[in-house]
Amino acid sequence: MPDSSPLLDGATACCATVTGGVLEVTEAERLAQMFKALGDPTRLRLLSLIAAQPDGEACICDLVDPVGLSQPTVSHHMKQLVEAGIVTREQRGRWAFYRLVDGSLATLGAALHPASLSV
């Protein structure tokens, strides 16, 4: 199991796709973390709720009622989405505003939607 240089790892990590060659373990872990964050119906709905806001951002208070879960639970899910790099959190006064990270979902989609179908 030869290891590659950090620089090469970075290069492969930037554009790895599921079908574009055998995934390195580290890159598989990175992708899996993001997919796992999407692997919960509540989190998908939270994302869609944020995306549906007129200004593209939402506070926890906007999200609790629509998903029908407790405030701590919603806060917990949002933390996971932040840690996965899918949303950002910005504190403004008493409120915390969440918005989608531009291009993060598209990048994930590209890892699936492979130009690598051409491989």
Add this chain to the structure above:
Amino acid sequence: MPDSSPLLDGATACCATVTGGVLEVTEAERLAQMFKALGDPTRLRLLSLIAAQPDGEACICDLVDPVGLSQPTVSHHMKQLVEAGIVTREQRGRWAFYRLVDGSLATLGAALHPASLSV
């Protein structure tokens, strides 16, 4: 919480995207099941191993060594991928051959990679 007709459910299910409007609960569950199947580094590597086979299919015996896990564990992961609709299983003699479901990853990618960015 109004429920919609089965036909409408089918229609929305066909093209739902994360950012293309607030996801219905049932559709969120369906998408989440597929993303959850991708939310494990071993399963991502299994998919990439299958895709890397010359004829696009692999038996369990092809997969055990590369991922370094036991045969029952690999079999378990493959079952999850089958149940998520991402791969198919075909028994031929003593071997079970797995291959990617054509378009399944692309469809999932499309749910992320939204034309709905145009919304």
Add this chain to the structure above:
DNA sequence: TTGATGCATCGATGATTGTCGATGCATCGA
């Protein structure tokens, strides 16, 4: 300063998950 509000964190709990060895079931070759 005080009370209210928005949110994160803590601790707990039941459910799910990833993994393994053991076992059972077909299928194939001798």
Add this chain to the structure above:
DNA sequence: TCGATGCATCGACAATCATCGATGCATCAA
């Protein structure tokens, strides 16, 4: 017919997860 092979299933176990109520910490308004 018999042993070997490929794979799924079973049972077990530790780890992770989703969820909640309680609590703590800021921030704002009065």
